[in-house]
Amino acid sequence: MIKVGIIGAGRMGITHYSIINSNPNIEIVAVADPSALTTVILEKYLKILTFKDYKKMLQKVKLDALLVCTPPFLNVEILEEAAKLGLHVFCEKPFTLKPNDAKMLADLFESKNLVNQIGYVNRFNDVFIKVKELIDANVIGKLIRFKTEMYSRTITQPDDGAGWRSTHANGGGALYEMGTHSIDLINYILGKPDKVTGSVLTNVYSKHVEDIVSTTLVYDNGLAGTLYVNWSDDSYRKPTNKIEFFGEEGKILADQHGFKIYLKKENKELSYRVGWNTFYITDIFKTVPFYVRGNEFTSQLYHFVDSIEKNKKSTMCSFRDGYNTLSIVEDIFNDSNKK
Amino acid sequence: MEVFDKIVFGDNQFFGINHMSQEKAQQLAEQFYDINNIYSVYESAFKAGVNGIMLNSNERAIDICNHFRSNPDKYGHINWYPSIPYPHKYVNLIAEKGVLPAINSILFKENSAKGILGMMAQGGAAIITKDVISMMKMLVDMEMKMFKGLNVKVVFLQNIVTDLILGFGIKEIFQEYCKHIKKKYNATPGLITQNMPELRSKLIEWGIEEVVICSSFNKIGYLMSPDLQSYIDAAKANDSSKYQLWAMSTLASGAIPPKEAYGFINNQNIQTVVFGASSSKHIEQTVSLIDLK
Numbered sequence: 329m330i331k332v333g334i335i336g337a338g339r340m341g342i343t344h345y346s347i348i349n350s351n352p353n354i355e356i357v358a359v360a361d362p363s364a365l366t367t368v369i370l371e372k373y374l375k376i377l378t379f380k381d382y383k384k385m386l387q388k389v390k391l392d393a394l395l396v397c398t399p400p401f402l403n404v405e406i407l408e409e410a411a412k413l414g415l416h417v418f419c420e421k422p423f424t425l426k427p428n429d430a431k432m433l434a435d436l437f438e439s440k441n442l443v444n445q446i447g448y449v450n451r452f453n454d455v456f457i458k459v460k461e462l463i464d465a466n467v468i469g470k471l472i473r474f475k476t477e478m479y480s481r482t483i484t485q486p487d488d489g490a491g492w493r494s495t496h497a498n499g500g501g502a503l504y505e506m507g508t509h510s511i512d513l514i515n516y517i518l519g520k521p522d523k524v525t526g527s528v529l530t531n532v533y534s535k536h537v538e539d540i541v542s543t544t545l546v547y548d549n550g551l552a553g554t555l556y557v558n559w560s561d562d563s564y565r566k567p568t569n570k571i572e573f574f575g576e577e578g579k580i581l582a583d584q585h586g587f588k589i590y591l592k593k594e595n596k597e598l599s600y601r602v603g604w605n606t607f608y609i610t611d612i613f614k615t616v617p618f619y620v621r622g623n624e625f626t627s628q629l630y631h632f633v634d635s636i637e638k639n640k641k642s643t644m645c646s647f648r649d650g651y652n653t654l655s656i657v658e659d660i661f662n663d664s665n666k667k
Numbered sequence: 668m669e670v671f672d673k674i675v676f677g678d679n680q681f682f683g684i685n686h687m688s689q690e691k692a693q694q695l696a697e698q699f700y701d702i703n704n705i706y707s708v709y710e711s712a713f714k715a716g717v718n719g720i721m722l723n724s725n726e727r728a729i730d731i732c733n734h735f736r737s738n739p740d741k742y743g744h745i746n747w748y749p750s751i752p753y754p755h756k757y758v759n760l761i762a763e764k765g766v767l768p769a770i771n772s773i774l775f776k777e778n779s780a781k782g783i784l785g786m787m788a789q790g791g792a793a794i795i796t797k798d799v800i801s802m803m804k805m806l807v808d809m810e811m812k813m814f815k816g817l818n819v820k821v822v823f824l825q826n827i828v829t830d831l832i833l834g835f836g837i838k839e840i841f842q843e844y845c846k847h848i849k850k851k852y853n854a855t856p857g858l859i860t861q862n863m864p865e866l867r868s869k870l871i872e873w874g875i876e877e878v879v880i881c882s883s884f885n886k887i888g889y890l891m892s893p894d895l896q897s898y899i900d901a902a903k904a905n906d907s908s909k910y911q912l913w914a915m916s917t918l919a920s921g922a923i924p925p926k927e928a929y930g931f932i933n934n935q936n937i938q939t940v941v942f943g944a945s946s947s948k949h950i951e952q953t954v955s956l957i958d959l960k
Contacts, residue, residue: 339761343831346834350865372799373837373839584689610887610889610919610920615888615893615894617892618830618862620834620861
């Protein structure tokens with residue numbers, strides 16, 4: 329039985345608790361969160377040990393693994409402590425704010441052979457996994473251009489500039505919150521871009537942080553693409569990631585729910601015809617043992633448990649991957665500050 | 668337990684929800700931008716013989732409820748099956764403010780009560796423990812306001828809430844929810860879930876009976892955890908005097924042709940089908956294909 333502790337019982341902490349609790353090979357033994365609502369409920373109804381201060385939890389409770397669901401500006405200290413204690417860690421994105429910290433933590437966990445995973449959940453979406461397979465198999469030929477986009481209606485009114493998400497120092501803004509998803513998806517499918525250029529960050533409603541991000545991502549081999557992230561787009565009911573790839577032999581359009589592939593020539597092996605081929609999530613989904621918020625949320629946590637059990641060296645989304653995303657984030661900030 | 672309509676008309680199509688495709692969802696959102704288009708689809712459903720409506724408590728549902736309430740002679744016979752809450756209201760607020768302030772702002776705004784933060788300031792954590800249950804009841808009552816005066820038969824908890832609490836395994840919240848729905852609304856408690864076999868076995872273990880369990884149920888196992896076979900087995904073993912099983916997503920958002928879909932569904936031990944459609948042709952076709960045992 330893997331003994332799990334959770335730090336941070338906000339929205340993600342609560343969701344992850346509910347999902348991972350369904351895994352027969354784990355036992356949640358303790359939760360740390362400074363606010364009383366969740367911890368009091370957990371204590372009363374489930375007899376879980378709860379702590380206001382995570383340090384006390386780590387001192388007093390013997391754990392094997394940790395879910396870290398705290399705001400990213402708190403994570404460096406927490407993760408260093410976890411590594412010291414030899415705990416395997418699943419950490420919510422974007423993991424840290426500075427790439428230097430992320431690199432240090434990736435080195436640290438790798439050197440200690442500890443399982444480390446970041447919550448870029450799109451890597452576990454059945455559509456995006458399929459698209460990566462198709463790109464890897466060169467189905468649309470040599471890639472020339474791509475797009476990566478994310479939309480949501482997270483901030484659609486002027487904000488008061490309070491709240492932990494409203495400054496960059498706290499990890500707020502559309503780039504840390506959502507842009508990281510779009511960047512990670514490209515890193516996952518194509519590898520890390522070599523250069524960032526033409527970055528524009530725009531405030532619409534937020535006082536201190538950007539609501540819209542645009543930039544161009546360039547690879548040394550000539551492949552290039554645009555990133556466009558907007559968390560103030562009221563027309564989207566749910567957060568949506570979109571990607572598009574244009575290659576010499578065709579193109580692929582995808583979101584979380586399905587993909588379309590356009591081919592210049594028939595692909596007999598895959599039974600794709602010339603022109604458009606459309607597939608929905610209902611054609612390619614894999615069921616999960618327990619569903620709370622989408623299959624990918626369950627898959628990513630079961631992957632974490634599985635990696636611990638099988639003593640796997642790396643995960644589908646490691647701290648190293650988290651570092652790669654944050655280094656692009658820093659490049660975008662720097663690029664947008666250039667006059 | 669009480670027996671309900673065999674066919675209930677759902678609402679996803681009206682609110683731009685399609686689990687398979689965001690493009691289809693957008694098209695639907697456009698089609699039903701004018702609320703009169705929603706009413707005319709309901710009329711087609713009534714014409715096809717449908718007498719039950721499942722409706723989620725989102726902002727547009729307020730107008731829909733008002734419309735049907737304002738004409739009791741014409742619509743008084745309709746059975747209502749509300750589902751609460753409208754999750755995205757909470758999701759966006761929580762994303763913006765955090766869990767506690769989000770709940771607080773909702774309770775405070777609508778009840779002009781002190782809200783949860785006031786409760787905390789007064790009595791700290793001890794008050795919350797005692798009042799988690801009454802806080803939940805307050806939230807339920809708020810969501811239920813719009814359905815007042817309608818003939819409410821079953822009140823469903825949305826799957827995101829059901830499955831979250833199921834994952835935690837907190838018996839008391841389910842117990843108290845069921846009690847509250849029976850007592851205050853004189854209705855049957857309902858739970859929507861994407862984990863029907865697990866929920867059913869937990870309810871049995873906890874001794875919570877006379878509940879309607881509504882879940883995706885389709886031939887390809889879409890949105891059915893842990894898998895299709897477990898659903899078929901759980902339905903087969905089910906005693907419908909204790910738990911009624913309702914099926915939704917029977918077409919898996921259009922992935923299964925209707926004939927094939929209901930050929931499968933009609934052979935399962937299911938009491939009610941919830942379906943949505945946006946044209947009278949599809950409504951009539953579906954109604955004619957549903958033939959539960």
